[in-house]
Amino acid sequence: MIRIIVIGTGNIGGHLCNAIENAALPKKILLTGYYNRAQKKLPHSNAALLTDLNNLPESDLILLAVPDDAIEKVSQQIKKSKAIIAHTSGSVAMSALQYHQNHGVFYLPQSFSSSRKPRFEDIPICLESSSKEVNMVLEIVAGTLSRKREQINSSQRKKLHLAAVYMNNFVNHCYAKAGEIMEEASMDTHLLDALMRETLEKAIVLSPKKSQTGPAIRNDSKTIEKHLQLLEKEDREMYRSITKSIQKTHGKKL
Amino acid sequence: MIRIIVIGTGNIGGHLCNAIENAALPKKILLTGYYNRAQKKLPHSNAALLTDLNNLPESDLILLAVPDDAIEKVSQQIKKSKAIIAHTSGSVAMSALQYHQNHGVFYLPQSFSSSRKPRFEDIPICLESSSKEVNMVLEIVAGTLSRKREQINSSQRKKLHLAAVYMNNFVNHCYAKAGEIMEEASMDTHLLDALMRETLEKAIVLSPKKSQTGPAIRNDSKTIEKHLQLLEKEDREMYRSITKSIQKTHGKKL
Numbered sequence: 313m314i315r316i317i318v319i320g321t322g323n324i325g326g327h328l329c330n331a332i333e334n335a336a337l338p339k340k341i342l343l344t345g346y347y348n349r350a351q352k353k354l355p356h357s358n359a360a361l362l363t364d365l366n367n368l369p370e371s372d373l374i375l376l377a378v379p380d381d382a383i384e385k386v387s388q389q390i391k392k393s394k395a396i397i398a399h400t401s402g403s404v405a406m407s408a409l410q411y412h413q414n415h416g417v418f419y420l421p422q423s424f425s426s427s428r429k430p431r432f433e434d435i436p437i438c439l440e441s442s443s444k445e446v447n448m449v450l451e452i453v454a455g456t457l458s459r460k461r462e463q464i465n466s467s468q469r470k471k472l473h474l475a476a477v478y479m480n481n482f483v484n485h486c487y488a489k490a491g492e493i494m495e496e497a498s499m500d501t502h503l504l505d506a507l508m509r510e511t512l513e514k515a516i517v518l519s520p521k522k523s524q525t526g527p528a529i530r531n532d533s534k535t536i537e538k539h540l541q542l543l544e545k546e547d548r549e550m551y552r553s554i555t556k557s558i559q560k561t562h563g564k565k566l
Numbered sequence: 567m568i569r570i571i572v573i574g575t576g577n578i579g580g581h582l583c584n585a586i587e588n589a590a591l592p593k594k595i596l597l598t599g600y601y602n603r604a605q606k607k608l609p610h611s612n613a614a615l616l617t618d619l620n621n622l623p624e625s626d627l628i629l630l631a632v633p634d635d636a637i638e639k640v641s642q643q644i645k646k647s648k649a650i651i652a653h654t655s656g657s658v659a660m661s662a663l664q665y666h667q668n669h670g671v672f673y674l675p676q677s678f679s680s681s682r683k684p685r686f687e688d689i690p691i692c693l694e695s696s697s698k699e700v701n702m703v704l705e706i707v708a709g710t711l712s713r714k715r716e717q718i719n720s721s722q723r724k725k726l727h728l729a730a731v732y733m734n735n736f737v738n739h740c741y742a743k744a745g746e747i748m749e750e751a752s753m754d755t756h757l758l759d760a761l762m763r764e765t766l767e768k769a770i771v772l773s774p775k776k777s778q779t780g781p782a783i784r785n786d787s788k789t790i791e792k793h794l795q796l797l798e799k800e801d802r803e804m805y806r807s808i809t810k811s812i813q814k815t816h817g818k819k820l
Binding site for chain 2: 403422425427428430438462464468470471474475476477478479480481482483484486487488491492494497498499500501502503505506507508509510511512513514515516518520525527529535538539543547549550552553554557558560
């Protein structure tokens with residue numbers, strides 16, 4: 313049985329605690345306890361709320377789900393032991409944890425929110441380990457939670473995190489802008505739900521490069537000009553720069 | 567029975583022909599025939615390939631699925647009659663068809679491709695009509711194909727088309743950029759599929775404005791700077807302009 317402690321119970325940490333406690337049988341992992349600065353009990357957890365970061369109970373794996381810039385400092389508050397310490401960040405190098413002999417990374421490229429229950433089994437867990445022994449343990453834990461594991465080093469992970477900004481933050485902002493335009497013209501934003509879904513499915517099946525359509529890739533400057541006229545002045549820069557980037561990516565003249 | 571002729575059998579026209587021929591029973595609509603310039607037979611159609619645009623058989627509705635800039639011209643090649651003529655474009659005004667007494671618009675905000683069978687029942691059909699009588703016919707046809715119909719006027723439709731550019735073309739390009747970054751770092755692009763799906767589901771359930779996360783909305787200039795350094799020079803403009811737009815939209819200081 314792998315005994316796990318989770319430090320930090322924000323969006324990622326809280327969902328991780330639940331996922332560990334609800335892991336499929338036969339149980340290979342156990343949530344020994346969790347810690348958060350506010351000393352707040354998790355509503356759906358039977359594990360212990362730990363009170364002292366400097367004096368944690370014995371465990372095999374300590375998962376740090378704290379903000380990026382707290383990772384190194386928090387890790388150094390934890391007593392050295394044989395336990396593996398792993399952070400869950402997309403952009404912090406594994407070496408931030410080198411104070412501890414056994415360390416690694418347990419990164420889930422997903423957008424977590426308190427109001428939505430994540431489907432852990434579909435989230436690929438990106439692992440990095442300071443040794444083969446550490447990797448063995450992380451593989452078992454990840455394999456218990458998800459159907460997909462990947463070995464991703466710190467330099468790749470930085471890129472993965474950047475890609476996730478496009479895939480989540482930027483895509484979501486395009487959704488928001490579309491919604492704004494619909495609302496301003498008194499139309500139901502859900503009119504575009506079918507297009508939103510088809511855009512995603514097509515990109516997964518055909519690849520986004522092969523799925524690109526629209527005025528930018530067609531070099532349809534008449535339509536682009538009409539669109540720019542319809543937009544508020546402050547929205548034109550983003551429209552123009554994405555249009556330019558589409559044309560560049562697909563080798564169209566600028 | 568409403569007799570329909572489809573002019574133009576590209577992505578939209580071809581799928582429309584199939585959908586009309588395969589409409590649910592009891593049949594209220596019938597594909598009388600279809601026309602295309604290349605005189606190419608549709609592989610899965612039992613309807614007639616019409617040979618003369620100037621001499622079409624009698625029908626109740628002629629659907630124009632031709633390129634935007636051909637709509638007006640093609641419509642004037644069709645003999646005046648009582649038949650309703652409707653185009654399927656997002657950006658052309660209904661008045662482009664005023665050569666014919668009974669005219670309208672039958673717009674499907676979806677991204678069609680030859681390789682993917684659209685689920686017509688989920689695509690809202692946006693209608694505009696020159697009269698109540700025209701609207702009655704278009705409503706029946708649309709209601710036979712889809713569960714969702716909307717009355718959208720020409721000025722709204724232009725905005726809808728612009729919103730669709732964000733929802734489809736721009737979103738897809740963000741997918742493509744994410745994929746590029748993953749590939750360059752030798753990672754499987756499908757690692758981000760779960761994030762891609764969650765981004766969409768969360769935006770539909772919570773609204774995109776409430777779903778926004780990431781360095782831009784957090785005003786996390788350290789991470790933004792790191793990302794810009796990881797990007798090729800030519801990709802920085804788009805990253806910057808979307809970041810600025812997120813901050814503007816959410817009232818963050820620039």
